[in-house]
Structure formats: C-alpha cells, structure tokens
Amino acid sequence: xxxxxxxxxxxxxxxxxxxxxxxxxxxxxxxxxxxxxxxxxxxxxxxxxxxxxxxxxxxxxxxxxxxxxxxxxxxxxxxxxxxxxxxxxxxxxxxxxxxxxxxxxxxxxxxxxxxxxxxxxxxxxxxxxxxxxxxxxxxxxxxxxxxxxxxxxxxxxxxxxxxxxxxxxxxxxxxxxxxxxxxxxxxxxxxxxxxxxxxxxxxxxxxxxxxxxxxxxxxxxxxxxxxxxxxxxxxxxxxxxxxxxxxxxxxxxxxxxxxxx
Amino acid sequence: xxxxxxxxxxxxxxxxxxxxxxxxxxxxxxxxxxxxxxxxxxxxxxxxxxxxxxxxxxxxxxxxxxxxxxxxxxxxxxxxxxxxxxxxxxxxxxxxxxxxxxxxxxxxxxxxxxxxxxxxxxxxxxxxxxxxxxxxxxxxxxxxxxxxxxxxxxxxxxxxxxxxxxxxxxxxxxxxxxxxxxxxxxxxxxxxxxxxxxxxxxxxxxxxxxxxxxxxxxxxxxxxxxxxxxxxxxxxxxxxxxxxx
Ligand SMILES: Nc1ncnc2c1ncn2[C@@H]1O[C@H](COP(=O)(O)OP(=O)(O)O)[C@@H](O)[C@H]1O
Ligand SMILES: [Mg+2]
Numbered sequence: 421x422x423x424x425x426x427x428x429x430x431x432x433x434x435x436x437x438x439x440x441x442x443x444x445x446x447x448x449x450x451x452x453x454x455x456x457x458x459x460x461x462x463x464x465x466x467x468x469x470x471x472x473x474x475x476x477x478x479x480x481x482x483x484x485x486x487x488x489x490x491x492x493x494x495x496x497x498x499x500x501x502x503x504x505x506x507x508x509x510x511x512x513x514x515x516x517x518x519x520x521x522x523x524x525x526x527x528x529x530x531x532x533x534x535x536x537x538x539x540x541x542x543x544x545x546x547x548x549x550x551x552x553x554x555x556x557x558x559x560x561x562x563x564x565x566x567x568x569x570x571x572x573x574x575x576x577x578x579x580x581x582x583x584x585x586x587x588x589x590x591x592x593x594x595x596x597x598x599x600x601x602x603x604x605x606x607x608x609x610x611x612x613x614x615x616x617x618x619x620x621x622x623x624x625x626x627x628x629x630x631x632x633x634x635x636x637x638x639x640x641x642x643x644x645x646x647x648x649x650x651x652x653x654x655x656x657x658x659x660x661x662x663x664x665x666x667x668x669x670x671x672x673x674x675x676x677x678x679x680x681x
Numbered sequence: 682x683x684x685x686x687x688x689x690x691x692x693x694x695x696x697x698x699x700x701x702x703x704x705x706x707x708x709x710x711x712x713x714x715x716x717x718x719x720x721x722x723x724x725x726x727x728x729x730x731x732x733x734x735x736x737x738x739x740x741x742x743x744x745x746x747x748x749x750x751x752x753x754x755x756x757x758x759x760x761x762x763x764x765x766x767x768x769x770x771x772x773x774x775x776x777x778x779x780x781x782x783x784x785x786x787x788x789x790x791x792x793x794x795x796x797x798x799x800x801x802x803x804x805x806x807x808x809x810x811x812x813x814x815x816x817x818x819x820x821x822x823x824x825x826x827x828x829x830x831x832x833x834x835x836x837x838x839x840x841x842x843x844x845x846x847x848x849x850x851x852x853x854x855x856x857x858x859x860x861x862x863x864x865x866x867x868x869x870x871x872x873x874x875x876x877x878x879x880x881x882x883x884x885x886x887x888x889x890x891x892x893x894x895x896x897x898x899x900x901x902x903x904x905x906x907x908x909x910x911x912x913x914x915x916x917x918x919x920x921x922x923x924x925x926x
Pocket of ligand 2 (some may be wrong): 721722723765843844
C-alpha cells in the first residue's frame with residue numbers, strides 16, 4: 421500500500437465516522453423534538469431483545485463452562501482451584517459477556533436492521549415515508565436505537581449470568597472444586613464495579629450496532645446487490661468497531677472501576 | 682401552484698436536469714412527457730423536496746422549498762401527494778394498513794372512519810375488498826393502484842403521478858385515466874402526470890410539457906403537440922425510433 425492510498429483510506433474512515441456522528445445527532449434531535457413511537461419501540465424490543473436471548477444465553481453459557489475448565493487446568497497445577505470462579509466471573513463481566521453479546525447481536529440484529537432498512541431504501545419505501553411527512557429517523561432509527569439500548573444491557577447480564585452459572589456447575593460438579601470456596605472467592609473478587617463495567621459496555625456496543633446498521637441500511641444503493649451487501653458490511657464493521665473500542669474502553673473504565681474493588 | 686426556475690440537478694456524474702423552467706397552475710392537469718431516463722422522476726421528486734436542487738429554485742405556493750429542512754417540509758407534503766413509479770407500498774403492512782397510514786399520521790383515531798375511508802379509496806381505484814392482502818401478493822398494476830389509493834386517501838390539493846399507467850392492462854389504464862380526470866373535476870385537484878404513454882397523455886392533459894435533454898422542449902395543449910411539425914416531437918408521438926430492419 422502506498423502513501424496515497426493509505427491517506428485515502430484514512431480520509432474515508434474519518435468521513436465514515438463523520439456520517440455516523442451525523443446520524444447520531446439526528447437521532448438525538450428526533451428523540452428531543454419528535455414524539456416517540458412507542459408501538460414500534462415495543463415491537464423492536466421483542467424483535468431485537470426478546471428473540472436474541474437464546475443465542476446470547478448459549479454463547480455465554482458455553483463460554484463460561486469452557487473458560488472454567490481451561491482456567492482449572494492451569495490453576496490446578498499451583499493449587500489455586502478455588503480461584504477459578506473469581507477469574508471466570510470477573511472476565512465474564514468485564515470482557516467476555518459484553519464482547520460476545522455485542523458480536524452475537526451485531527450478527528443477528530445488526531444484519532437484520534441493515535437488510536430491512538436497505539430493502540426499504542431501494543424500493544422507495546423510505547421516500548414514500550418522507551412523502552407522507554414521516555421522518556425516517558423518527559420512524560425507523562429511533563425505535564431501534566431505544567430498543568437496543570434497553571435490550572443490550574439485559575442481554576449482557578443474561579450472558580454473564582449464564583456463563584457464571586455454567587462455571588459453577590463445571591467447577592463444583594465436574595471438576596469437584598469445593599462449592600463453598602468456589603463461590604466465596606467469586607463473591608469476594610467479583611462485584612459491583614465489574615457489573616457496572618458490563619452494563620456500560622453493553623450500552624456502548626448497542627450504539628455501535630444500531631448506528632452502523634442503520635447507516636448501512638439508509639445508504640443502500642444499487643438494488644438487490646446493495647441489499648445483499650448492506651448486512652454483511654454492517655456485521656463486519658460493527659464487529660471490528662466493538663473489538664477495537666472494547667480494548668480502549670477497558671483501559672478507560674479500569675481507571676474508574678479498578679479490578680478487585 | 683408549483684413553479685420551477687432554472688432547475689439543475691446532478692446525480693453522481695450525470696447532469697440530469699439542465700435548467701428546467703416550468704409552471705404548474707392550480708386546478709389543471711399537466712402531463713410531463715419524455716423518453717425513459719430523461720429525468721421525469723427526478724423532476725417530480727423535486728416538487729415535494731425528496732430531492733434538493735443542485736441549483737435553481739422550486740416554489741410551491743410561492744415558498745422556496747429548496748431552502749427548507751426535512752422537518753419543515755411537512756406542510757408542503759400535506760398539500761402535495763405523490764404516487765411513486767413502483768407504488769412504494771410498505772411491504773410489512775397489509776393493503777388496509779398501507780392506505781390507513783396517512784390517516785393515522787394525520788391523527789385520525791376513529792376506527793370506523795379509517796375503515797370507511799380506506800374502503801372508499803380502494804373503490805376509487807377499482808380494488809374494493811382487497812384490504813387484507815399483503816403487497817407481495819399483488820400484481821404490479823394492483824400495487825400501483827393501492828399506492829394511488831394511499832395517495833388520494835388524505836385528499837391532497839395536488840397529486841403527482843409518476844407513470845400511473847405504465848405496466849397496466851388496457852382496461853386498468855383506461856380506468857386510471859378516468860380517475861385522474863374525475864379527481865380533478867370533483868375535487869379540483871391539481872395534477873402532474875409523468876408518463877411516456879401517449880394515450881394517458883392525450884386523455885388526461887390540459888397542457889403537455891415535453892422534457893428533452895434536461896430541459897423543457899415543448900409546452901402547449903395536446904392539440905398543439907399533435908399539430909407540431911418538430912421532428913423530435915413527431916417521432917415521440919408516433920413512436921418512431923428511426924431504425925429499420
Ligand atoms: N439516485 C440516483 N443516482 C444516480 N443517478 C440517478 C439517480 N436517480 C436517477 N438517476 C439517473 O437520472 C436519470 C433520470 O432518471 P429518471 O428521472 O428516473 O428517468 P425517468 O424519466 O425514466 O423517470 C437516469 O439516467 C438515471 O440513471
Ligand atoms: Mg421514472
């Protein structure tokens with residue numbers, strides 16, 4: 421890659437972030453000035469939140485289980501079996517729960533949002549909305565944004581809870597670690613600050629998923645080909661953003677919520 | 682009612698409209714003719730602010746709508762309704778919900794009134810009793826007519842038709858042509874009909890505007906168009922491509 425194309429890529433990325441922030445500010449304006457469509461909001465909560473539960477629970481549960489097993493294999497060598505629960509719980513809350521939920525929701529919900537809005541765009545349904553005096557941001561973006569902001573922290577919580585329950589099961593029933601020790605160290609080392617971090621990350625990842633997906637949908641062009649591309653790009657972009665932003669977010673949040681407090 | 686002054690529009694790299702100048706008068710039916718791809722739909726979308734001029738002005742009731750933000754265009758869009766070329770029905774809603782949409786948005790809450798007005802609009806477009814169908818189960822012509830019902834249900838003062846009869850069978854075409862006349866006579870609706878169908882043009886038009894190479898090439902009565910000796914107009918009216926086998 422030469423300097424010129426590197427520069428173009430960087431400019432393109434900055435422009436993309438600019439477009440996302442325009443969408444974000446238009447959404448804020450809409451929430452502040454236009455009546456919120458609660459019916460659509462409820463439908464979206466069912467669509468994006470309620471129906472995502474199975475995926476998120478399975479992901480969280482099996483991650484917690486296998487993570488407990490691998491941690492045990494290492495910790496057992498140095499006789500720290502009882503610390504397994506604490507490691508799993510802290511990691512689930514701080515990193516694995518939010519990130520895995522974010523990625524699963526990006527794949528399931530982000531893709532669906534981009535495809536749906538993209539189809540509406542290329543079949544002139546968005547123009548039809550506008551011609552009937554309905555702002556597409558009010559009608560399409562705001563209900564989805566609010567639904568995801570509500571659902572995501574709850575999904576993260578479910579994912580973490582299942583991961584921890586699975587680790588308790590594997591640790592105490594399969595690996596025969598003392599139940600009392602396992603749980604007491606877990607409770608001692610994992611607490612409110614870890615849960616706060618999970619919730620904050622859930623909010624941030626919800627914003628990433630919903631704005632990237634809505635942006636892709638609203639900017640869909642070129643008919644069926646474009647509609648095919650919109651969800652793929654939405655998933656790729658939002659997944660990468662989640663992973664990168666998560667890294668910096670962990671550093672920033674660790675200042676506010678230091679580990680083990 | 683609508684006046685367009687020196688309108689230019691560039692889409693991508695294509696200079697589609699190159700200085701369109703025209704006037705739509707209150708109460709008339711004006712037909713905009715032109716070859717496919719010459720910018721008729723693009724022009725029509727400027728009339729309700731779905732597209733913004735690259736330069737020039739679009740005035741609706743003497744208000745320059747090019748300068749308005751999306752949220753300020755609501756009043757214009759209550760006055761001016763548009764029928765899209767594809768119908769543009771909301772595909773997650775039934776026919777009834779599609780047609781009821783503008784009423785609900787306008788604040789009508791009475792279920793009885795809504796269902797009566799939906800039935801009435803469907804009757805006008807010859808689709809009585811099709812309320813429960815989903816758009817995906819309708820033919821192209823039926824979708825267009827449901828789209829028209831959705832446009833007329835809120836009684837706009839001006840209706841923009843984007844190819845209302847293209848792709849319809851001859852009988853449906855004839856009934857839409859009559860409907861356009863009827864709406865204009867009974868409700869004094871101002872109509873702009875974009876088409877390349879000469880039958881629709883001559884049946885509905887008080888005045889015809891011919892769009893060619895991004896500009897208004899001809900403007901006059903249907904009779905004047907018929908009588909014109911201009912080769913471009915003649916070829917279009919007669920349907921001659923200048924090719925031979
Ligand atoms: N959104 C768009 N982006 C780029 N080009 C467009 C767009 N919409 C229309 N065009 C181009 O503008 C020209 C006029 O299109 P249109 O107004 O739809 O033609 P018609 O007269 O058949 O309705 C066409 O050449 C079309 O390719
Ligand atoms: Mg067209």
